Amino acid sequence: xxxxxxITGPVFLVVVIWACIVALQDSGHKKHDLExxxxxxxxxxxxxxxxxxxxxxxxxxxxxxxxSKRQAASLVALPRSCSLAVYMVAGVLLAQAxxxxxxxxIMHESVGLGAVVVVVAGEMVINCTNIYSASLAIVALIDxxxxxxxxxxxxxxxCGTVGSALGACGILRGFIPFLDLLSVTFPPAAxxxxxxxxxxxxxxxQLDETRASGTMPEAAPVFVPASxxxxxxxxxxxxxxxxxxxxxxxxxxV
Numbered sequence: 728x729x730x731x732x733x734i735t736g737p738v739f740l741v742v743v744i745w746a747c748i749v750a751l752q753d754s755g756h757k758k759h760d761l762e763x764x765x766x767x768x769x770x771x772x773x774x775x776x777x778x779x780x781x782x783x784x785x786x787x788x789x790x791x792x793x794x795s796k797r798q799a800a801s802l803v804a805l806p807r808s809c810s811l812a813v814y815m816v817a818g819v820l821l822a823q824a825x826x827x828x829x830x831x832x833i834m835h836e837s838v839g840l841g842a843v844v845v846v847v848a849g850e851m852v853i854n855c856t857n858i859y860s861a862s863l864a865i866v867a868l869i870d871x872x873x874x875x876x877x878x879x880x881x882x883x884x885x886c887g888t889v890g891s892a893l894g895a896c897g898i899l900r901g902f903i904p905f906l907d908l909l910s911v912t913f914p915p916a917a918x919x920x921x922x923x924x925x926x927x928x929x930x931x932x933q934l935d936e937t938r939a940s941g942t943m944p945e946a947a948p949v950f951v952p953a954s955x956x957x958x959x960x961x962x963x964x965x966x967x968x969x970x971x972x973x974x975x976x977x978x979x980x981v
Contacts, residue, residue, distance in 0.1 A: 747821060749838060750824040785860040862883040862886050907966075911962050911965035912962045
């Protein structure tokens, strides 16, 4: 999949830009108006930023394999910032032009069946990263809490099977509430990580000691109740406060 990502990533970007050009230049194409959404601007912003925070939080699972700090920074800057902005703008333009938010329908009507194949291939690569992060988190959690060594291949297959089954059952129909949940539960986790490393520094000394040798400390905190309380409180406040930006509340209240 690593080799495939070098192909599907750039090709996917080219296809999206091509589809936008076709949609905007086709003067004979009938433009449609999407139904007005009930989402407010702040709500939509929260969903977008919350999704970005989720991706950035789990990105370290993959970025830790970077050869240098510069390569890691480029992995953050290009996929998580530049290309993401292009895809968002392109998505709005195409959805407005074709009157639907269904990606497969948009690509088929604008560029053709070949674009649909590229989209599916690109999503396969993206979902491989998601499955890797999910299986890594499950294996690490069970090992840390219960001391059980779970077989990673089996966990990976299980995650992929469950995700595919949920997708086939139409879980995307409730995608907005799911994004709302992510936008208030993940930012506190990122805030706790930053506070621990930059402010509290309870584990900073051990990391500094082992950095020179390129290894990790032999022992690490397993269960920190204060972090769990801070995470839960920030997530609940971000979810139930009626006004403002929930993701900022959940991030800053940590």
